[in-house]
Amino acid sequence: MKDWNRHNAISDFVRTRRKESKMTQSELSDLTGVGLRFVRDLEQGKPNLMTDKVNQVLLFFGHTLAPTPISDETRRNLGE
Amino acid sequence: MKDWNRHNAISDFVRTRRKESKMTQSELSDLTGVGLRFVRDLEQGKPNLMTDKVNQVLLFFGHTLAPTPISDETRRNLGE
């Protein structure tokens, strides 16, 4: 099983935005309609997520999943 | 069940890039390691996809899924 990575574009984005908004995971869960468990899996970098669940959360912050040129950081981590 | 939408950021991106590269769905499937069925679901806008499968395809085109401002979505996907 692929290992989790707390620090990836999506996890970092959500965790940062949530804290900036002074929300708890539980509040974000309620406001977005996804399960609390999902918010946790998301922020802790579960490798496999459903796109529409992720979008359900991102949408709350005015964002959405879209193809983006890979960053140097991503390129660096390709090997593992 | 949510309906499929052929024209969304991800589907359009993959279909366009694949055709630019003069590849068939089958070739893209082989080259990326995802199933042919997935390439089809992806290009036809299946509402729910696994992020790591999508990334497996996007990576081939030097991209990856990342949170993107909604207002920029259209611009980002039509260009480059």
Add this chain to the structure above:
DNA sequence: AAATAATATACCCAAAAAGGTATATTTTAT
């Protein structure tokens, strides 16, 4: 026009996600 290639649809199955709940650990407030 016919033949071939490419794309789309329909079926089944194994594997895994999402969610709920309960428990443990960490962080924050008093």
Add this chain to the structure above:
DNA sequence: ATAAAATATACCTTTTTGGGTATATTATTT
């Protein structure tokens, strides 16, 4: 230091994905 709140981990169930294969439709080539 203690209590309370927030976050993390573990177990279980239901639902749905991804993939394979077979068939149908559409597009391309000759």
